[in-house]
Amino acid sequence: MSVNRFHVASADPIGVAVIGAGYWGPNLVRNFQTSVEFRQHWLCDLDIERAEQVLGDHSTVRVTDDLAEVLADEAVQAVAVATPAATHLDVAMAALRAGKHVLVEKPLAASSEQGRELVAEAERRGLSLMCDHTYCYTPAVLRIRDLLHGGELGDLQYLDSVRINLGLVQRDIDVMWDLAPHDLSILDFVLPPGVAPVAVAAHGADRIGTGRACLAYLTVRLNTGALAHLHVNWLSPVKVRKMIIGGSKRTLLWDDLNPGQRLSIFDRGVDLASTEELGDEQRREVLVSYRSGDMVAPALTEREALRTMVEEYARSIRTGTPALTDGRSGLRVLATLEAASRSLADDGRLVEIGEWATR
Amino acid sequence: MSVNRFHVASADPIGVAVIGAGYWGPNLVRNFQTSVEFRQHWLCDLDIERAEQVLGDHSTVRVTDDLAEVLADEAVQAVAVATPAATHLDVAMAALRAGKHVLVEKPLAASSEQGRELVAEAERRGLSLMCDHTYCYTPAVLRIRDLLHGGELGDLQYLDSVRINLGLVQRDIDVMWDLAPHDLSILDFVLPPGVAPVAVAAHGADRIGTGRACLAYLTVRLNTGALAHLHVNWLSPVKVRKMIIGGSKRTLLWDDLNPGQRLSIFDRGVDLASTEELGDEQRREVLVSYRSGDMVAPALTEREALRTMVEEYARSIRTGTPALTDGRSGLRVLATLEAASRSLADDGRLVEIGEWATR
Amino acid sequence: MSVNRFHVASADPIGVAVIGAGYWGPNLVRNFQTSVEFRQHWLCDLDIERAEQVLGDHSTVRVTDDLAEVLADEAVQAVAVATPAATHLDVAMAALRAGKHVLVEKPLAASSEQGRELVAEAERRGLSLMCDHTYCYTPAVLRIRDLLHGGELGDLQYLDSVRINLGLVQRDIDVMWDLAPHDLSILDFVLPPGVAPVAVAAHGADRIGTGRACLAYLTVRLNTGALAHLHVNWLSPVKVRKMIIGGSKRTLLWDDLNPGQRLSIFDRGVDLASTEELGDEQRREVLVSYRSGDMVAPALTEREALRTMVEEYARSIRTGTPALTDGRSGLRVLATLEAASRSLADDGRLVEIGEWATR
Amino acid sequence: MSVNRFHVASADPIGVAVIGAGYWGPNLVRNFQTSVEFRQHWLCDLDIERAEQVLGDHSTVRVTDDLAEVLADEAVQAVAVATPAATHLDVAMAALRAGKHVLVEKPLAASSEQGRELVAEAERRGLSLMCDHTYCYTPAVLRIRDLLHGGELGDLQYLDSVRINLGLVQRDIDVMWDLAPHDLSILDFVLPPGVAPVAVAAHGADRIGTGRACLAYLTVRLNTGALAHLHVNWLSPVKVRKMIIGGSKRTLLWDDLNPGQRLSIFDRGVDLASTEELGDEQRREVLVSYRSGDMVAPALTEREALRTMVEEYARSIRTGTPALTDGRSGLRVLATLEAASRSLADDGRLVEIGEWATR
Known part of the structure; x- marks a missing residue:
């Protein structure tokens, strides 16, 4: 920095x-x-x-x-x-x-x-x-970033995002370029230092003959072995804006359409208790344990995201330090979308994203 | 037959x-x-x-x-x-x-x-x-089959299934072999004649070190260009059992955890109105229209699936005709899982499933 | 008229x-x-x-x-x-x-x-x-009125309204005068001709010492024997805006906070099949039957209520006929609130509302 | 004791x-x-x-x-x-x-x-x-009792219970005697020492001509000025089993049909900041403040209520101390129902319940 x-x-x-x-x-x-x-x-x-x-x-x-x-x-x-x-x-x-x-x-x-x-x-x-990247400055996403950076969720195990709706079919871009930038910029924003996407695979379908994908699935592999997965869709009569972030300590659910409970943090999960070799059969025995703790839905302030974004711009200018969503983050999102487009055109082949190495 | x-x-x-x-x-x-x-x-x-x-x-x-x-x-x-x-x-x-x-x-x-x-x-x-395949004989899935076979949903555009839970980590099989058989047998059961999977790509992650995938995404490509997508997961603190089936006429949502409204059929969607070539620029102009009709949640009888399955066994034996979930359907599910396992081991490469050709 | x-x-x-x-x-x-x-x-x-x-x-x-x-x-x-x-x-x-x-x-x-x-x-x-009465001109309430006036719900059996929230405690009026006018004006608006409230009982509590009721329950008796019941509350951390309208043919649920499914019309209910006298014991035997049909969530247009209200004002002026929410309807709401206040001050005694006789 | x-x-x-x-x-x-x-x-x-x-x-x-x-x-x-x-x-x-x-x-x-x-x-x-009173021994109700007795919710401000469903119309008893015993026994069970109902008002309707009330509303006045309110209904096509318990410190929502989140405890509410007399007008000015804290959904063990009830019977016998739901609690529920029936027959007049004095 x-x-x-x-x-x-x-x-x-x-x-x-x-x-x-x-x-x-x-x-x-x-x-x-x-x-x-x-x-x-x-x-x-x-x-x-x-x-x-x-x-x-x-x-x-x-x-x-x-x-x-x-x-x-x-x-x-x-x-x-x-x-x-x-x-x-x-x-x-x-x-x-x-x-x-x-x-x-x-x-x-x-x-x-x-x-x-x-x-x-x-x-x-x-x-x-x-x-x-306006979404990054919503109270919910800022809190998610804090939770992941502060270690309260533990190590990221997976991230599953669903952003589907009966959406306006765009003239020039497919559903991936229309909706996935939101989720990819959020992913970039909340990942703790050292964790980064390395490759992406994408599948899509243009079932109504518009000439571009109207629904798409992106699987993003991270350098830690974790997966991020995005479902974007213009054709769903049901509107969903949900993200599950599984951590080794806690798991978070972000439901953006539930104003009374946007974030839910679950102290529930599966832990690996131990691994031992079993004599003759050389079979790896896995002992897992299950946590079943409380769920907390933290109170969030209501604040316009754009206002916070503008303040971050001022902070960046005044301090001479990069903004939270600086040019490089914008570049990483672009590079991921380009890799996803190559994958989409090549039967979902896993395509590397070099750009994230600079993170 | x-x-x-x-x-x-x-x-x-x-x-x-x-x-x-x-x-x-x-x-x-x-x-x-x-x-x-x-x-x-x-x-x-x-x-x-x-x-x-x-x-x-x-x-x-x-x-x-x-x-x-x-x-x-x-x-x-x-x-x-x-x-x-x-x-x-x-x-x-x-x-x-x-x-x-x-x-x-x-x-x-x-x-x-x-x-x-x-x-x-x-x-x-x-x-x-x-x-x-017990799930196929639930009142909800039987109704879905009727709707797809009877044309009430129109042509299948996509199928999106989420089956996630805090699940028991199995000793011998990964989450895909544990949970996806349910969804693949349902897929096989509800697809109308002539529509069949041809290839599958799978991504998974074993983030807690159990030696097998604890969450997985399967993308199944159909011969019609439609996509089926499955999300199976043992690590989610939130239990979800949902399937969206997008058709050209209507879209169906199956929420198995909502006993009062398991099926919702939406007369909402995007239609392609026309496609025309635009002179010089040769740019394909897409005109889409949007339907926004009623939603119907059909009443379902409450009946034990196993009872209906046993009756189907009797019917098959007495009439000498294959059961709805005959050996070939079991074989197609197996072949798809094997292809998915190959894909999982090969970075999500799209793997063909020959078996469905026999459908 | x-x-x-x-x-x-x-x-x-x-x-x-x-x-x-x-x-x-x-x-x-x-x-x-x-x-x-x-x-x-x-x-x-x-x-x-x-x-x-x-x-x-x-x-x-x-x-x-x-x-x-x-x-x-x-x-x-x-x-x-x-x-x-x-x-x-x-x-x-x-x-x-x-x-x-x-x-x-x-x-x-x-x-x-x-x-x-x-x-x-x-x-x-x-x-x-x-x-x-702005709420009356929302697409949902207009539709409810059509359904009740058109007989599609059958005879009104009961109406149950819940309007609760963490609300601003008003300086001059209690929660009943703050929130119940919405529901009473809707009640007046949707009741078919000939059906009218005749009396009201109200209970309330001022548990935080503000000097006025912060939650209240109103029971409104109709001339048909049906009940309307209102729950208004400033103290609830959960926001609810729901109305159930039970009819002899169908029952309607209005959930104003569920934009994707504001109205649900259930073809489910209990019917009286027959009544017969049983010999010696003279015991009245009731045979009821149960309907369990589909649920329909009708599509509603999105239109600003105030715009429709202004058009109704114009229509009333141009045609010389009373507006749907004319002075008399405003008067009926006032009279009901006054009766409710009298009941509230008198231990929930049932108080008659003369005004509705003019309906 | x-x-x-x-x-x-x-x-x-x-x-x-x-x-x-x-x-x-x-x-x-x-x-x-x-x-x-x-x-x-x-x-x-x-x-x-x-x-x-x-x-x-x-x-x-x-x-x-x-x-x-x-x-x-x-x-x-x-x-x-x-x-x-x-x-x-x-x-x-x-x-x-x-x-x-x-x-x-x-x-x-x-x-x-x-x-x-x-x-x-x-x-x-x-x-x-x-x-x-089996319901009292469910993990959810036992927890509610702990929260109210332990003071974590503060003083009880109100209790609002909704128990509605498409229910079996009973031959000998009305909906109040069929369903309200559950809620009244729970009320008796969770109220902290010194807090007790003193009177009840009930309204009901028999709109399908069964000869008995098929829906009813009970308003129970407590000696502290707080209100408990019950809505019981056999005619609702929507099944609801919810209780809101408003306390001066926190408010609890019990949603028995949401197995993943049966209890939600909200640190949100309205507080009275101060009260002052305003000079000439002698008008009481109310200053309220609003809390907007986190919500916690505590983890509950899954345990059969009847098993806990049987253990409580053993404990009572062995220790010679009254069971949590002893004869007196059964008597208080009976007396409340009888008072409610008198109120129902007398236009909802508030009827005193002497029995609770013995609590």
């Missing part, structure tokens, strides 16, 4: 510009405006009228369709890029080269190759490059 | 002998005794005392530890084999050679090769060879 | 003024502005600045703190009153006397006596007086 | 006779036979053949239809009465007069007057008189 050179150490608000006033931009605008950490100077969009609408009438934020004008403004120390994925490389690279910290809407870039360029540039310049 | 030669056409009870008085035998004894279709003559076990205990004091059923004595009895037209899997080949083969119909506890035999011998012998002799 | 005299028959938008810019007013403003049925002319509040904030900068709606100015405007044909309950009588009465149709936020007035004055005035003048 | 005089202090098994071989008797026989605390000598029933069937062929238990013969046997120190309720007084009284300890199936007797006679006789003779 290297310290960036251009971090903003003072208590002054960080000057920020939002690039892109489409679907996601307004959420960023709203959160930067209510944050004491930032002062927003620009909203940049090719469609100026749209940008003006987003801001309303009394805003002191300036509108422009000229990115260069924004990047030339010395009051701007940080940008947030909410343009289409295909443009992320150009926009983010220009900003980095202008010496600005950069927050990018997911995915980090259109490919892991492009993502790698951005990461290299940011690291060379000592700038913060952050990827907005 | 050939007609067997030795079927029992009269209305007289079918003379039956149960071989094996261990865990499963007593259930068979109880059900044969309460069935008007059968008259039980023998209970055969190497441990005679145990067999006597099972029968109680006033039973007219004779006890023996000599299989030959049972098979020599002309009053015995059918046997039910509930001995350890390793002995299935010998016991069942002897019975078939003695001209008896045979019901075998799952698995059909210790290997698909052995299973194939039994199937061949039974077919050569025109005898009924049936595998006791 | 008399036809009002001053109804607005043309297709022109109905001129409307909103009185009160507090908690509820802005919702009305938003819905009137997006409705093609209405043109909003005024927003009136003693706090002019607040009213201006609600409207934003480009609004053509005029702001005033002078109710008389609004009522003198001939372009205003209808008003919507969202001021504190204590002022409802004065504001609504002034509007009626100025010949305006009136929509009143619940409760209709501070007392049933005041409510009766308003109803009388509106009927005398042939003006529409409507009470905004 | 007086010490009985005739308690069995030695470690010898207690000689026991079961009176009645109908529905419930066999359960008692089975549990006495597997208990090391008891040695069963007799099974007494007017239908000797039935009694013989219950015991099977090798039993050393003697069968008779002569109660006097049983009571004359000095080896018999205790009896268990499982005859129809109308005969409880005669059978139990004869046993007490013969110096036997007595366990009675619920209800204790056909009326509270009869129950009082039995209690008086047992106390006069220093014999154990116990009522088999």
Whole structure:
């Protein structure tokens, strides 16, 4: 974890510009405006009228369709890029080269190759490059991270995620690229140091003839031997958002659709008591024991994830340390999806993901 | 569907002998005794005392530890084999050679090769060879079969099964061989004619060091392009027994732990409205539409599965037609598990299952 | 159902003024502005600045703190009153006397006596007086009304409602006056013609010493012998919003916190098969039979209740017929609450509710 | 808590006779036979053949239809009465007069007057008189008792019980007498010392014309001002078995149909922060605060309730101290039901229950 050179150490608000006033931009605008950490100077969009609408009438934020004008403004120390994925490389690279910290809407870039360029540039310049993996900043996922990093769940044994729904069939991407980024970024976020995916196998089906997978299963093998498994599906009439995280000490269930009990931590499980060789038969005898303890559903605060994300961006900039969801994490998610796509095209063959080695 | 030669056409009870008085035998004894279709003559076990205990004091059923004595009895037209899997080949083969119909506890035999011998012998002799896949005879699964065979769900798009629990770690077999037979036999049972698995990929993990997989994922590819996916797990503190069956017309959810609503049939889904080529860009444009209709939870009768299974055995014997879960179905399940084990040992490589071609 | 005299028959938008810019007013403003049925002319509040904030900068709606100015405007044909309950009588009465149709936020007035004055005035003048019982206009409740009025549930046998939560303890009213109006207005809304409450008994407890009941049970006796029962509670850590409506043909469960299955209609129940006198003992022998049919969860459209309510207000004004939740329904709810309060103060004694006789 | 005089202090098994071989008797026989605390000598029933069937062929238990013969046997120190309720007084009284300890199936007797006679006789003779309130001995209810007696829930604020189902309409008793004894005996069992019901109000409906209430609501007022409320119902197509117990410290939810999470203890609630008088208006201002802590679902052992009940009977006999569900508790339940029946017949008027004063 290297310290960036251009971090903003003072208590002054960080000057920020939002690039892109489409679907996601307004959420960023709203959160930067209510944050004491930032002062927003620009909203940049090719469609100026749209940008003006987003801001309303009394805003002191300036509108422009000229990115260069924004990047030339010395009051701007940080940008947030909410343009289409295909443009992320150009926009983010220009900003980095202008010496600005950069927050990018997911995915980090259109490919892991492009993502790698951005990461290299940011690291060379000592700038913060952050990827907005919003789900990671929900109270539930932050708590899961704490539990896994703090050892309260023990060693990760498996992670099983189900994210299925009657979903909008996307025009350009399959269900894996639509939904799995959420789970892969969460996986990246909660895994304790030293634990990392090494390979992925993916199976999918396009049963309604859309030309792309509408349901898919990803099996992610970790360097510890543990498995993570994702089920993503656009065709299910039942909506499920569940993740089971099996640890050697405790097992956690995250049910995001149960607001009254989002997290359940079970002190139940199977332990290996001992292993002994049995005389003649040389048969390995396994003695297991079973724990059957309480379950605790911790109270979670209700807090908007985007607000926490914006604060993390400020923290990263001010301290000069990488954000929790920095460029490299965005890159790992991209690389995993690319490997999964190769596996999907090759009958589910296990495909290695080199990128995680850098974790 | 050939007609067997030795079927029992009269209305007289079918003379039956149960071989094996261990865990499963007593259930068979109880059900044969309460069935008007059968008259039980023998209970055969190497441990005679145990067999006597099972029968109680006033039973007219004779006890023996000599299989030959049972098979020599002309009053015995059918046997039910509930001995350890390793002995299935010998016991069942002897019975078939003695001209008896045979019901075998799952698995059909210790290997698909052995299973194939039994199937061949039974077919050569025109005898009924049936595998006791008990789950198939629950009211829920019988209804699912009707819905799929009758076309009410439309074409199968996917099947997703989750069977997880804090389970007893088995001494000799992994979680796949312990739990997946249930789901694979159900899959075999409910698939409409012409639809069949062709290959399987399996991933598993043995995270607690028992020497065998304690959780596993099986992806089964069907000849139609549809996917079936199974999640089996001994380590989950949460018990789940759910199956989603996505059809082109309707989607079914089977939740076996919800006695008040075991089956839910959703008239909701995504349909492909049309596909058209777009001029220059040659881009395939997909137009999908969404259905959002009612859900129906059909009333199910409460009936013991084993009772229905025993009646199906009688029907098969009397009519000379294969049982719904005949030897071939037991063989297909075995062959799929063997292919899955090969895949598990080979990084999840997709392994073909020849056996289903015979379906 | 008399036809009002001053109804607005043309297709022109109905001129409307909103009185009160507090908690509820802005919702009305938003819905009137997006409705093609209405043109909003005024927003009136003693706090002019607040009213201006609600409207934003480009609004053509005029702001005033002078109710008389609004009522003198001939372009205003209808008003919507969202001021504190204590002022409802004065504001609504002034509007009626100025010949305006009136929509009143619940409760209709501070007392049933005041409510009766308003109803009388509106009927005398042939003006529409409507009470905004928003819940009645949710897709679920509209469907329940259809099912009960259409006879699909058969005769109402009982209604059991649970509305409990960790709720905000109110300063001026007890839990009964806070929560039960929702259920009582729904009851009034869904009961078929001829079925009406006649008496109520209420029990409550103030166990945390707030000086008012924090949980309460209301038993409402109907003229048919059926019971409606309400459980309202501010102290429950579990949030429940459920209503069971038992009919002679079918029984309905409304679970408002289950978005995927809000309504479940069960074709299950107990029927009286026959009744016969048994000779000597003169004992009445009851033969009951049990139905065990399917359950259907009907698909519901997602539509904002307030939007439907505003359309009903327009329909009432244009056709000169009472709104579904007219002044009389508001009055019946008030009268029931008053009777319940009397019962609560008198050890749960059954108190008659005269008002429902007018239904 | 007086010490009985005739308690069995030695470690010898207690000689026991079961009176009645109908529905419930066999359960008692089975549990006495597997208990090391008891040695069963007799099974007494007017239908000797039935009694013989219950015991099977090798039993050393003697069968008779002569109660006097049983009571004359000095080896018999205790009896268990499982005859129809109308005969409880005669059978139990004869046993007490013969110096036997007595366990009675619920209800204790056909009326509270009869129950009082039995209690008086047992106390006069220093014999154990116990009522088999089986539910009280489930692991869940035992835990609830511990939590309330130990103060972990704080002071009881309210108890809300729902026990509804599509139930068998009983021939002789209404739904209140059929189902409410379970909840009233549980209430009696879990209430801490000093807390007691003082009055009850009941409302019911017989909407299908069976001549008896098929659903009923009981409101039980406690001497502390707290409320207990019971909803019992034979007509509900949805099965619910839930109890909420609100305490000043924590609130407990018991969901008996959720085997994986029967008990949930919430550290959430509303507290009264302070109360102050506000100057002129003399208006009481209430300041409340809200707790929002974790929820814990304690692990429960799985143990048959009847087995624990039988052990408690032994403990009571050996120590000469009253059983947890002694005759007085059975009497309190009876008296409450009688008061509830009076209330039901009198429009829900609040009826006092004198019996609880003896608690």
